[in-house]
């Protein structure tokens with residue numbers, strides 16, 4: 182079924198011009214967009230330099246915009262100095278001190294409005310607390326918090342003192358948390374006692390304790406925010422409460438001015454090989470991307486109420502919660518809970534309550550809410566909305582049309598934004614005042630982004646609707662700088678296929694007759710579950726770490742709500758595949774990696790289909806997992822008889 186949907190994407194010919202209602206209120210007009218493209222095409226480097234001078238408050242101005250001398254390790258604005266938290270907070274205090282920065286809604290419905298002045302004071306106090314507890318410039322702090330304002334405060338406080346944060350999504354397991362802490366050699370962990378999501382307690386501190394008991398030698402201090410009130414153990418001399426740490430701290434803290442290339446954060450993401458990669462972002466270039474894309478793609482301005490439903494644990498939450506909206510001085514909604522609790526109209530109710538004007542979410546959420554029925558959005562007016570966005574995975578036309586009609590009431594453009602943890606911000610997306618939108622199309626690259634499609638030999642794919650490898654041909658300010666601690670892997674992964682100026686995104690794409698991009702999917706062994714990346718090898722490693730498992734192969738299958746789901750083929754050390762064992766293995770993977778990695782189905786067999794050279798035939802396994810007919814020649818397999826067994830339904 183999923184495949185049919187993808188098929189129907191390919192034949193899409195519905196197209197919608199920017200609605201008049203949107204154009205009437207848009208800040209960025211068609212002529213402005215045209216001027217941006219013209220200037221970017223005329224001179225890539227000066228274009229970005231102009232943007233950087235215009236949109237960032239520099240402590241020390243830069244002279245050189247782009248330094249390519251050590252490609253693919255590009256530098257932007259390298260001799261300039263700035264502070265990100267200064268740009269997100271201090272510079273708004275005179276004109277917008279009393280303006281609401283964050284409207285926070287908790288899982289239980291409590292609402293808190295935090296002004297820019299209050300946010301500033303909280304960040305300063307926490308920054309002072311971090312310093313008092315030994316965190317300094319260049320040190321790493323891992324943040325393992327719920328999606329609450331304190332997460333943004335902790336991130337901005339790190340930025341204020343030049344410390345590098347690495348946020349770990351609260352849904353990740355103890356093992357994943359430990360691996361990330363160890364890789365980053367973090368000195369400090371910032372977490373919470375726990376929190377409620379969808380009415381269910383998430384025991385963050387308990388999970389953190391498990392992680393800390395199995396490694397994490399580098400951690401000196403653990404700061405714990407009291408959120409759930411759950412009973413937790415506090416280790417003497419190591420753990421302290423957030424409220425105690427900030428008690429008595431001054432609500433001013435001088436920003437640490439850092440070079441534009443100083444790392445702002447590391448964020449781990451899955452790749453095609455086992456270990457997650459620590460994607461390292463810069464200070465100046467990253468901030469510029471966050472601001473430009475908020476202005477261009479969301480048309481974000483002073484009268485907006487912006488709401489990005491992502492969690493700060495993902496890159497979307499970094500750029501479009503913590504940094505972009507605050508750097509623009511906007512008002513935004515932040516939400517701790519889930520879309521279906523207490524009822525499936527939670528999002529729509531919140532849109533009305535907080536008069537949200539721009540709403541940004543993931544296709545998986547749209548599909549899940551669409552399934553719940555139209556009566557939920559119909560309970561609410563939704564008339565404050567002027568722009569809708571999606572991110573994270575391809576959106577099927579049915580969901581796109583539902584979003585447009587049922588939520589946007591045909592009055593709001595939809596920006597389907599393609600980008601990645603590595604790209605730092607939007608790359609290929611409609612610009613709402615100018616781009617006619619099509620279901621499933623991410624439209625065109627932004628000004629200053631040189632996206633193209635090439636084939637395996639490096640030739641440009643110019644035919645309409647022919648697929649190829651998505652690449653970015655010129656460095657852009659908000660690109661990743663390296664993989665933390667592994668520059669060779671950075672070079673190899675992103676610039677290894679062609680040359681050191683051709684960034685390979687890991688996705689395949691095609692263009693229609695008008696040059697609009699359509700993302701087809703990953704070209705590596707990465708699965709996209711509910712908009713989150715998971716490496717199949719990571720799941721395989723987790724499975725074989727179980728005492729009963731000899732070998733495992735993991736593939737994806739389309740899923741109606743999640744986009745893709747995981748099917749695992751498992752070879753046991755001894756006979757005895759059973760429903761109980763399948764359940765145990767699913768729980769095991771959840772415990773090792775987190776719930777997003779949980780296999781949808783497990784099939785036991787005596788062996789995996791292998792070529793005579795011993796390679797697992799993943800393509801064949803994908804066909805089997807989808808219950809499709811096998812059309813390829815399997816006679817050259819080492820063990821063709823295994824196919825029948827694999828095709829037997831699993832549990």
Ligand code: 6R9
Nearest residue numbers: 572573574575597598599600601602688700
């Ligand atoms: C921001 C984010 C990146 C991968 C990316 C691609 C997929 C993201 C998409 C999309 C189709 C879109 N992806 N946006 N596919 N249309 N609008 O999601 O970052 O978690 O690193 O994932 O997600 O496959 O390569 P990240």
